[in-house]
Amino acid sequence: MAFKLHGIKLRDRKTTEGMPSVRIPVPETVTIPTSMHIGKPVTPVVKVGDLVKVGTLIAEDATALSAPVYSSISGKVSKITEITISNGNVVQAIVIQSDGEMTVDENIKKPEINSKDDLISAIKKSGMVGLGGAGFPTYAKFTSGKPIETLLINGAECEPFITSDSTTMVERADDIKTAIESLVKYFEVKEVVLGIEKGKGEAIRKMEELASQIPNMKVKILPKIYPQGGEKVLVYHSTGKVIPVGKLPIDVGCVVINCSTMAGIGKYILTGMPLVERCITVDGGAVKEPKIVIAPVGTPLKCLFDFCGGFKEEPFSVLYGGPMMGISVPDTSVPVLKQTNAILALTEKETHVPKETNCIRCGTCVTNCPFGISAPAITKAYKAKDAEAAIKAGAELCMECGCCSYNCPANRPLVQTNKLAKALVRDYRAKEAK
Amino acid sequence: MENKLHISVSPHIHSKRSTQKIMLDVLIALLPTTIAGAVIFGVSSLAVVAVCVAACVLSELLFNIIVKKQQTIGDLSAAVTGLLLALNLPANVPLWQAAVGSLFAIIIVKCIFGGIGRNVVNPAITARVFMLVAFSSLTSAAFPLDSTAGATPLVDLAEGNAVELKDLLLGNVGGAIGETCAVALLLGGVYLLIKRVITWHIPVAFIGTTFLFTLVLKDFDAMLALSLVLSGGLILGAFFMATDYVTSPTTPLGKIIFGIGAGLITVLIREWGIYPEGVSFAILIMNILNPYIDSLTARKLFGGGKK
Structure with a gap:
């Protein structure tokens, strides 16, 4: 079956293309959340006051679907606090005060792999x-x-x-x-x-x-x-x-x-060095000198923006990730996560604050959807709280790429409603499984 | 000190495409035929245009105020309805009738159903059909200022009289204000295609079906079939009214079915109906069938299999 996957053309704006990555100076503190993955948050294995080095295990969960977390700098655990992560859950986070040395943990060695x-x-x-x-x-x-x-x-x-x-x-x-x-x-x-x-x-x-x-x-x-x-x-x-x-x-x-x-x-x-740092594109219309940086996991975003010369104008919104699927953050004190590939500071002109109007049935959302999902059908199902209709409309297939919302002339929050519909379907499936 | 940042759900950028821009493009595309109408039928046609546009915009404005809804006249769709209705009326229509038709289009067909996007049928088309039934003035067409003709080309052709192709292309024939000048209409249609406001499917299927069906009925007289395609409100209807997003299908296949259906009904009415022209009725009937066409031709989900 030949199936043509649709999509949209975007202005790629890759201003940092071809630049070499540069390492940022060691941050004073890092805040490392215990949930930077899909699955169960991991449990801290260090206490306040413990000394850690780059690559020291600081949190893990041996049983559940999860990924262990390692210290990204050397220094002292100054507190174990709680932070709100982007999905709204509150999880523990380990704050480490840097000693400025970036000493590597002596237990880090090449793993033995034979099977x-x-x-x-x-x-x-x-x-x-x-x-x-x-x-x-x-x-x-x-x-x-x-x-x-x-x-x-x-x-x-x-x-x-x-x-x-x-x-x-x-x-x-x-x-x-x-x-x-x-x-x-x-x-x-x-x-x-x-x-x-x-x-x-x-x-x-x-x-x-x-x-x-x-x-x-x-x-x-x-x-x-x-x-x-x-x-x-x-x-x-x-x-x-x-x-x-x-x-x-x-x-x-x-x-x-x-x-x-x-x-x-x-x-x-x-x-044997685990995931403790990321290569990150720092860009967006509000950033003075966009760069590609290498930063320890847990570094506050502010340090990355400061390293890029700060802001040339007040950012309207700051994102983890790209403008199509990224997540907006409440302030720049939030940390670099394992899965952070870019942070963007966008100006008010760049990001759009849509005023929703009536759907004019132009069909662009369906035409642009890679998978042929009808976002209005999902919206209708969601408003009626009809999980079965949402499943039939393809809610679970939606990857939230945003092609529908991007071109909607009525500025309808299609991705947002799809996300809500997916949650509705998840609850329905969970109930059905019981 | 941290400033509050704006929190939004992805995507965080937008193409800036808007309902208003789309409607503005339709208005621009209708400009050539509006000007042609004024040249062919005189300034009285501009009075009809002014009355229809003003009545449509005002009635939507007042309706929104009365029912305390968010104001929507800024999206320009009421202006488009007004202009389209005017272009479908003869230049000599009494202005009060034009105003009543506009009121009907906006209040009865559009606003009562919930405003833009919620109407079941095209407001301008439905208002025209309403006026055709309600007022006798619409059955007698207006004629060009310098013309001695006594019938519209559709009537002329039906009676076996020849109509110059040049007159049909330039619009130097009897009819509604905006329907006669094929060249001006095609210019606007091409503009909408280039601006990607519409796709080719509905106009091509609609006009193509009308041409082929007519060709078969007229013993393959290509010249006559072409003349009939260029007569009446077909070009105006196919490019500007059948393509109304709200009342036409969203998939290419659905659009083609819609166009073919409209073409068939147009010819049936032209040949055997009591009215000389069937474009408005054809679009209206297809508007009503639209939800069924749309659900039958919906895009298949990727990896969805049967179901």
Whole structure:
């Protein structure tokens, strides 16, 4: 079945494209939340007053779906507090006062990997989560036991502004290579495909060079259409496989891993250093000197903006991630998370404060939706609190890419309502399961 | 000191496309045929346009004030309805009748159903049909200032008289203010296509079906079929009224079905109905069928399988 996936063209505004990443000065304190992943928040294993170093385990949960958390700087645990994270939940956070030294924990050493289980356990210990923004614990993608035909590396980076993935591909090709080789070896992966959007010259060149060294690896250059990096979109455009509604990539033999996540896995395999820092694009119309920075997890966003010369005008909103799917934050004291790939400070002119009017049934939302979902049908179902109608309209299929809202002439909050409808469906499913 | 930042749900950027801009584009696209109408039928046509637009905008303004709804005249849709209705009326229509028609379009067809986007049928089309039934003045068309003709081209052609193609293209024939000049209408239609306000599906299916069906009925006389396509309100209806978002399908396939249906009904009425023209009725009937077409032609979900 030939299915044409729709999407939209966006002005890509990647002003930091091609810049090398720069490390920010050591922050005075970091605030590291115990939930930077999908799943259960982890439990602190340090107390106030404990001394920690870069890479010291500070929180974990051995049983539930989660990812362990490590200290990103060396210093002293000054308090264990509570913070509100972007999904509205209140979780514990560990505040560490820096000693300015960035001493590496002496227990950090190259892990011993001799089997598939060793590799899965290494990925779990690395603290890796989906670095494209979703934050799903990476190890859990390998525990289904189903055969992996295709390892698909997501280098699409389709959101405006964001350049950290392509920078990682350029600067850390060796880490990515190590991760690919280990996964291919222990999971008997048949082919490796790296999907990347057209126009990322240097990253494409590096990855093609890499592909020439790895048998059965190819680089798939994809057209610049948002949301090219959406998991189902990427699988379809890179392999031609359609993931049925309600199924995962592994059900069609694919595992999709973001390229920065791959680099993180590779680094852990090579050195034993877990995920403690991120490559982040700092951009947006309010930022004086947009840069690509490397910052420890837990660094307040303010330090990153200050490093980029501060603001040239008062930002109207500040986001984790890109403008299409990012999450707006209440102030710039919030920390860098594991899954933070960009932080944007947008001016009032750039971000739109829509005034909702009546739907004029232009149909643009349905036409633009990659998956053919009718957002108005979901809205109707949600307003009637009809979970079954919402399921039928495809609420669960929605990836919240925002193509519908972006072009809506009536400025209707379609993504917002879809999110609410998805919550309605989740509750309904939970009740049904009982 | 932390300033309060704005919190919003993604997406945080917008294409700046708006209902107002779309309606403005429709008004711009209707400008050539409005000017052509004024040239062909004289300044009285501009009086009709002014009355219809003013009556539509004012009635929506007052309705919103009376029922304490948020004001909506700024979206320009009332102005579009007024202009479209005027262009569908003969230049010699009594102005009070034009005003009553406008009131009907906005209050009865649009506002009572909940305003823009909630109307079931196209306000301008429905008001025209209402006036056709209510006032006898609409059955007698106005004629160009310098013309000696006594019938509209549709009537002329039906009686076997030839009508110059040049007159049909330039609009030098009898009819409603904005329906006669095919060149001006096509200019506006192309503008809407270029600005992506409309897609080609409805106009092409509507006009194409009318042409082919007429061709079959007229023993494959291509010249006659072409003349009939250029006569009456077909071009105006196909580009500007059948394409109304609210009352037409949203998918390409749905649009084609809608256009074909409208074309068939138009020809049926033209050939066998008691009215010489069937475009308004055809669009009105397809408006009513629209919800069914839309649900039958909805896009399939990606990976949705059967169900």
